[in-house]
Amino acid sequence: MIELQNITKTYGSGESRTQVLRGINLNIEEHDFVVILGASGSGKSTLLHVMSGLEKPDGGSICYDGRDITQLSDDQLTTFRKENVGFIFQQYYLLPNMTVEKNVKMGADLADNAAYAEMIEAVGLKEKRNKYPNQLSGGEQQRVSIARALAKKPNVLFLDEPTGALDEQTGRSALDYICRLYEAYGFTIVMVTHNQNIAEMAHRVVVMNSGQIAEIRTNEAVKSAYEIGW
Amino acid sequence: MRSDGERMIVGMKDAVKLVGISVIVYCAVLVCTLFLNYRMDLLTIADLLETEQEMIVYKAQKATSVIICLITGGCLLLTSVVTLCFYIKHYIDTHKKELGILKALGYGNWRIAGSFWVFGSSVLTGAGLGIVTAYVMMPALYRVQNKDALLPDLVVRYHPMLVLWMALLPTAFFSVLAIVYARIRLKVPPLRLLKEDSMPDGKARRAVAGKEQDHFLRELKRTTLWEKKILLFFMVFSSFCFSAMTQMSFSMRELASEMMGAMMMVIGLVLAVTTLFLAVTTVVRGNVKTIAMMRAFGYSQRECCQALLGVYRPAAYIGFALGTVYQYGLLRIMVDIVFRDMDGMPAYQFSVPRMLLSLVCFAVLYEILMYGYSEKMRRISIKEIMMGAE
Numbered sequence: 112m113i114e115l116q117n118i119t120k121t122y123g124s125g126e127s128r129t130q131v132l133r134g135i136n137l138n139i140e141e142h143d144f145v146v147i148l149g150a151s152g153s154g155k156s157t158l159l160h161v162m163s164g165l166e167k168p169d170g171g172s173i174c175y176d177g178r179d180i181t182q183l184s185d186d187q188l189t190t191f192r193k194e195n196v197g198f199i200f201q202q203y204y205l206l207p208n209m210t211v212e213k214n215v216k217m218g219a220d221l222a223d224n225a226a227y228a229e230m231i232e233a234v235g236l237k238e239k240r241n242k243y244p245n246q247l248s249g250g251e252q253q254r255v256s257i258a259r260a261l262a263k264k265p266n267v268l269f270l271d272e273p274t275g276a277l278d279e280q281t282g283r284s285a286l287d288y289i290c291r292l293y294e295a296y297g298f299t300i301v302m303v304t305h306n307q308n309i310a311e312m313a314h315r316v317v318v319m320n321s322g323q324i325a326e327i328r329t330n331e332a333v334k335s336a337y338e339i340g341w
Numbered sequence: 342m343r344s345d346g347e348r349m350i351v352g353m354k355d356a357v358k359l360v361g362i363s364v365i366v367y368c369a370v371l372v373c374t375l376f377l378n379y380r381m382d383l384l385t386i387a388d389l390l391e392t393e394q395e396m397i398v399y400k401a402q403k404a405t406s407v408i409i410c411l412i413t414g415g416c417l418l419l420t421s422v423v424t425l426c427f428y429i430k431h432y433i434d435t436h437k438k439e440l441g442i443l444k445a446l447g448y449g450n451w452r453i454a455g456s457f458w459v460f461g462s463s464v465l466t467g468a469g470l471g472i473v474t475a476y477v478m479m480p481a482l483y484r485v486q487n488k489d490a491l492l493p494d495l496v497v498r499y500h501p502m503l504v505l506w507m508a509l510l511p512t513a514f515f516s517v518l519a520i521v522y523a524r525i526r527l528k529v530p531p532l533r534l535l536k537e538d539s540m541p542d543g544k545a546r547r548a549v550a551g552k553e554q555d556h557f558l559r560e561l562k563r564t565t566l567w568e569k570k571i572l573l574f575f576m577v578f579s580s581f582c583f584s585a586m587t588q589m590s591f592s593m594r595e596l597a598s599e600m601m602g603a604m605m606m607v608i609g610l611v612l613a614v615t616t617l618f619l620a621v622t623t624v625v626r627g628n629v630k631t632i633a634m635m636r637a638f639g640y641s642q643r644e645c646c647q648a649l650l651g652v653y654r655p656a657a658y659i660g661f662a663l664g665t666v667y668q669y670g671l672l673r674i675m676v677d678i679v680f681r682d683m684d685g686m687p688a689y690q691f692s693v694p695r696m697l698l699s700l701v702c703f704a705v706l707y708e709i710l711m712y713g714y715s716e717k718m719r720r721i722s723i724k725e726i727m728m729g730a731e
Binding site for chain 2 (some may be wrong): 113165166185186189190191192193194196197198204205206208209217218219220221263
């Protein structure tokens with residue numbers, strides 16, 4: 112479904128020029144659960160941004176069902192993101208002046224999803240749907256961002272260090288919600304993390320080092336955060 | 342010597358950003374100095390007046406000077422106060438973390454607020470330039486005001502009191518106002534300042550709460566419009582200034598002089614552009630994360646612009662209509678009451694073609710500015726926001 116070929120990306124110029132991605136080749140199948148694992152500065156977040164159409168690579172191709180998104184204009188990329196991808200970020204990026212319900216509607220309206228309330232219920236926030244982000248804990252805010260991302264019915268869900276700002280228990284709970292929804296809705300997951308334990312939850316683990324894929328491991332089955340004992 | 346902590350608060354660099362206030366004060370001081378100086382010099386010829394006609398012209402010009410000072414000075418003083426308070430609130434909102442850290446470390450509210458006096462320096466800059474420009478323009482104004490030689494010759498005299506009233510006292514007033522207002526805004530617990538996102542208060546929340554089934558974009562429009570009413574005021578004020586001053590400048594060319602007409606035109610344009618620029622810049626800067634998230638999720642450029650900028654368009658045109666009514670009313674009062682005894686005063690009538698010309702010019706200016714800002718929104722880097730490098 113997603114096919115990356117020889118992806119390169121460089122930042123800066125002159126002496127500060129840094130090659131962040133050095134010829135990445137990767138295939139991700141439909142309904143796959145892929146974790147991109149690597150230390151800080153290994154290029155994993157850049158790979159996620161490039162793969163999701165948030166920014167363009169310098170070279171190579173990224174094909175979704177045969178359609179190369181590196182050739183799309185900004186407006187076409189926006190439409191592509193609207194129709195295909197959802198995001199969950201480490202810092203949540205909720206709209207502070209809107210309630211939980213309105214934040215989730217931000218995603219739902221893009222897919223004309225009138226049943227967005229189900230998603231709020233699915234992440235256990237039905238009682239807090241009229242609260243504002245500042246009235247919620249970090250874990251609850253991340254659950255709102257999960258509901259918002261999934262309310263737009265994405266084919267691929269991109270997660271950038273989704274538990275990075277949460278304590279261990281809250282992070283585990285957030286991941287558990289994601290796993291349950293993954294099983295219920297069957298989308299593809301691409302998650303970036305530096306946490307080895309979380310990597311065990313995925314079908315495949317792509318280990319990155321210095322802008323290159325160092326290793327691809329395959330797990331037998333997707334496990335919940337509780338099953339891997341994290 | 343300022344401590345490291347105090348250097349984290351407000352500095353001259355921040356005061357430079359208040360160029361909007363400097364511009365408004367410049368316009369106010371320019372007009373008020375010109376006409377107050379003229380009025381003070383007029384008083385020196387009171388004993389030289391011989392005919393009834395001279396007396397009528399003398400009284401009319403004295404009254405006009407006071408009216409112009411009261412209207413221009415009053416409006417612009419009010420705008421400057423609102424703008425200053427807006428800047429301070431905005432400054433505190435965007436520097437919450439630094440201020441919260443200082444408070445947590447033990448810096449007192451008055452000590453932090455004390456550093457906000459520098460915002461008064463923007464008033465001194467504008468006022469100083471306004472006075473200098475006024476004295477440069479003064480001989481020309483005196484000539485134009487007495488071009489028909491209806492009054493004895495007037496000599497431009499320098500009145501030091503005006504420097505006190507037009508520059509020093511306003512600077513002191515604005516510095517104190519900045520300190521007091523900052524002190525009021527800082528009266529919150531440090532933890533609340535340290536929290537990144539501000540939550541709308543109960544009143545604001547009630548005002549913006551929409552129907553549950555409303556589309557997200559409609560909700561965003563409503564929130565954008567009502568959450569910061571001050572920006573709505575600036576939008577309306579900007580088009581109000583443009584409309585009133587440009588149309589009045591056309592009339593002033595006939596009723597008073599070309600010079601007054603040109604002066605009003607310039608002041609109107611400067612005020613309109615400054616306030617519009619201030620309001621739109623704040624809207625875009627305050628919504629950078631929202632724009633980035635909307636674009637990441639797949640909302641189009643057009644949808645983002647319509648929700649955040651397009652929502653102010655009706656307000657801008659309402660301001661234009663209000664400005665038209667205001668200038669008509671003001672000129673009617675001037676012609677019917679102030680100048681009613683003067684011979685040879687041209688009749689004043691509302692001009693539809695001039696109003697339409699002003700409207701077209703405003704529409705072109707407004708839409709060009711909005712286009713510029715929508716392009717600016719397009720250039721907001723999603724990745725930079727995500728990486729926290731705003």
